[in-house]
Amino acid sequence: xxxxxxxxxxxxxxxxxxxxxxxxxxxxxxxxxxxxxxxxxxxxxxxxxxxxxxxxxxxxxxxxxxxxxxxxxxxxxxxxxxxxxxxxxxxxxxxxxxxxxxxxxxxxxxxxxxxxxxxxxxxxxxxxxxxxxxxxxxxxxxxxxxxxxxxxxxxxxxxxxxxxxxxxxxxxxxxxxxxx
Amino acid sequence: xxxxxxxxxxxxxxxxxxxxxxxxxxxxxxxxxxxxxxxxxxxxxxxxxxxxxxxxxxxxxxxxxxxxxxxxxxxxxxxxxxxxxxxxxxxxxxxxxxxxxxxxxxxxxxxxxxxxxxxxxxxxxxxxxxxxxxxxxxxxxxxxxxxxxxxxxxxxxxxxxxxxxxxxxxxxxxxxxxxx
DNA sequence: CCTTACATGTAAGCTGTTACATGATTTT
DNA sequence: AAAATCATGTAACAGCTTACATGTAAGG
Numbered sequence: 285x286x287x288x289x290x291x292x293x294x295x296x297x298x299x300x301x302x303x304x305x306x307x308x309x310x311x312x313x314x315x316x317x318x319x320x321x322x323x324x325x326x327x328x329x330x331x332x333x334x335x336x337x338x339x340x341x342x343x344x345x346x347x348x349x350x351x352x353x354x355x356x357x358x359x360x361x362x363x364x365x366x367x368x369x370x371x372x373x374x375x376x377x378x379x380x381x382x383x384x385x386x387x388x389x390x391x392x393x394x395x396x397x398x399x400x401x402x403x404x405x406x407x408x409x410x411x412x413x414x415x416x417x418x419x420x421x422x423x424x425x426x427x428x429x430x431x432x433x434x435x436x437x438x439x440x441x442x443x444x445x446x447x448x449x450x451x452x453x454x455x456x457x458x459x460x461x462x463x464x
Numbered sequence: 465x466x467x468x469x470x471x472x473x474x475x476x477x478x479x480x481x482x483x484x485x486x487x488x489x490x491x492x493x494x495x496x497x498x499x500x501x502x503x504x505x506x507x508x509x510x511x512x513x514x515x516x517x518x519x520x521x522x523x524x525x526x527x528x529x530x531x532x533x534x535x536x537x538x539x540x541x542x543x544x545x546x547x548x549x550x551x552x553x554x555x556x557x558x559x560x561x562x563x564x565x566x567x568x569x570x571x572x573x574x575x576x577x578x579x580x581x582x583x584x585x586x587x588x589x590x591x592x593x594x595x596x597x598x599x600x601x602x603x604x605x606x607x608x609x610x611x612x613x614x615x616x617x618x619x620x621x622x623x624x625x626x627x628x629x630x631x632x633x634x635x636x637x638x639x640x641x642x643x644x
Numbered sequence: 645c646c647t648t649a650c651a652t653g654t655a656a657g658c659t660g661t662t663a664c665a666t667g668a669t670t671t672t
Numbered sequence: 673a674a675a676a677t678c679a680t681g682t683a684a685c686a687g688c689t690t691a692c693a694t695g696t697a698a699g700g
Contacts, residue, residue, distance in 0.1 A: 368574025
């Protein structure tokens with residue numbers, strides 16, 4: 285149950301409307317926690333009902349009208365509590381690895397092209413992360429909050445580096461495999 | 465929708481009962497696709513209803529009695545189709561990275577201890593994978609199926625290597641951060 | 645006006661999680 | 673005979689996905 289906390293974090297960084305949040309979940313936040321607009325609207329309703337956020341007083345709510353939210357003290361407290369809590373890492377669930385394991389049984393027909401496609405996607409993502417790093421985190425120390433955010437971005441960079449490396453290796457293996 | 469295909473793969477590798485599958489999902493298969501026994505029993509029912517698997521003829525089904533399944537030709541065909549299909553990689557969803565991002569806003573209270581705990585867990589997992597590699601994949605070429613399975617295990621090893629490296633780096637950063 | 649983009653929301657279905665229920669087998 | 677373990681299953685709920693519905697605002 286992390287979506288409400290992802291939204292609280294986003295709103296603390298900057299009060300936003302549902303659609304603005306959706307946009308931000310397609311970028312920075314979405315790099316490690318994705319969500320659709322339906323998830324976000326539903327969760328905003330719950331958070332408001334629970335008294336963790338409220339609509340900005342300046343704007344009057346109406347259907348089809350923009351409605352921005354900000355975090356209340358109770359919301360900040362809940363986020364701090366959740367952040368400091370001990371949590372177990374979730375077991376991995378990766379379709380591509382599963383498909384490779386299946387391919388060992390039913391044959392590799394068609395999967396090599398998709399490995400190439402994934403490699404390309406991960407290379408693009410890696411390039412994007414590196415560009416963000418160059419732009420937002422110039423060499424030098426910076427504020428503690430920036431160092432934490434840089435650390436998170438570093439995880440993204442290292443993960444994409446892993447995938448591109450592993451996929452490259454996988455494709456080499458395929459080129460040595462007997463043809464189907 | 466990958467659980468049925470994970471089960472088909474497991475059953476092709478070896479016909480099994482629900483509980484045996486559950487055990488195997490706690491080990492090898494579960495390293496990249498986890499599932500609880502309730503998910504497995506429900507899915508076995510669906511797969512049987514869809515004519516993709518059947519109970520072994522030798523055993524008569526009864527509540528509380530062991531009931532083993534094997535894959536039918538239609539099941540193998542469906543697995544081959546799914547394996548060769550083009551699929552997009554799922555966006556990352558990682559709670560630890562989210563918590564770090566939240567910590568940049570609400571403070572790092574309590575999170576450092578959990579980073580240490582995660583580092584320890586990932587080190588153990590890495591050691592386990594390396595032991596499996598040593599035991600099951602001795603140097604030398606081997607059969608194509610084995611090379612594919614080795615490739616999958618390699619992904620696990622490289623992923624755990626990434627996490628241990630990144631967590632070590634993260635803890636170094638924390639030691640340089642001003643105390644809360 | 646008409647279309648497009650913006651903005652919020654409803655509904656249904658599927659997947660995953662947690663707690664519990666029931667019968668069979670083995671051990672003490 | 674009781675207790676523990678094996679094995680399968682039911683029920684309820686929470687979370688995510690997909691498709692659709694509704695209204696507003698801006699540009700041509």
